[in-house]
Amino acid sequence: MVSLPQLTISKARKLLSKKEISSTELTKSFIEKIEKSTLLNAFIEKTFDLALNQASKADEVLGSSEQKPLCGIPLGIKDIFCCKNIKTQAASRILDNFIPQYESTVTESLWNNQAVMLGKLNMDEFAMGSSNETSVYGPAVNPWKRSDTDDLLTPGGSSGGSSSAVSADLCIAATGTDTGGSIRQPAAFTGTVGLKPTYGRCSRWGIIAFASSFDQAGPITKTVRDSAIMLESMSGFDKKDSTSARVEVPNYEASLEESIKGTKIGLAREYELNKEGNSTKTTWEKAAKHLENLGAEVVEISLPHTEYALPTYYVLAPAEASSNLARYDGIRYGRRSILEPNEGILDLYEKTRSQGFGNEVKRRILIGTYVLSSGYYDAYYNKAQKIRNLIKTDFDLAFQKVDAILTPTAPSSAFPLGSKGTEDPVEMYLNDIFTVPANLAGLPAISLPAGLDDTRLPLGVQLIANRWEERKLLNIAFNLEKSLQFNEKPNSWWEN
């Protein structure tokens, strides 16, 4: 008998449809696993009663004409998706005990497809971070450990609870959001698959906003096939989000196995990593070789403005965040600080915001307010918008020549908790160097595990495609995954 928590969506779906297993059985196996895995700090809100209820409803329709694509599949949801009557805080103190009265479009669509909700997953506060360390709940922990030390490692961020949970088999798949890399970098750090769709593919309605012109929801899964299955259920036009696009949602799974012979893959000259022998580089080169062996043609391309992507992102994303986070004033949502008798409304705002936001969020609000202020607006915000356009044009030109671009996902494997960004935040921001360009240009990109480094930690590679070409992206990723045959799993050291 297979171990239930290790199933992929596609395998579980087969067993469920044939009634060889029940969703209740499957859901219980995850509940048990979650209870044993508190050390990972991945689930911050458990909804087991709801899960068992949904599972038993799923069991009633399994095998019937009412069965939907995710019938009985237990998922974890990043704490940034508003879920009706379920505490949702984006891992921030300022949203203490916030209970949304509505359901995000993406999660609504998962439940309409009969998925099962196990609970809310840890993340960086308001999705700002690359290590899950800015969470009010404390960091989620990576199930992987280096072979040479016992250090606890970051599962990446901001969707660190999602990547940790999927990697440790605490749920079959999870939702994440990606503003600058928050789905792909955590996936790379945990040996999982993370997909950021084209901007506008998934509705942002009901997702707590960080930087609205970048934010996209997407899945973290165990396989590329599962990523295709999840994406289909998560995407689609939504009239409640004016930036969601009226484009057709293809059956991504149907074309996964097509040959990629003749596909053109670009390697950007600018990403040439200078340290010879570095495992990020060798893994990237290995993936390129695999693509060649599959019949793809690997060509050199140039993305001349890519070196400006990181500074551009760290002007624009904080600018949007400072505006989006202005709504947390102690009046409408979540936490309100207690005032002294002589204090007034301004004190209320000030106290609530200074006590409610963590340091990284405060830093972003300060930077964002600064770059938007009169006198600096043209020098920073406007200039960054222009560079964003140049970066987008670089990609447009590249996609006249190639079908997809292959890069490393992150500069290194997972690093120890507490080891980065404490003195200099830029050290942490550098994690996003390969992922932010796709967000600036609104492009779909996927990270898949490609090997282990010398300390036996997983490394990911990223494929980026042109807008709306998720079908092609998943097809290439599926072929590459099959060829790379990455089958490693962390051992269960964390279970109690």
Ligand code: GLN
């Ligand atoms: N690490 C990046 C940041 O801190 C990206 C976060 C994200 O994609 N949500 O802004």
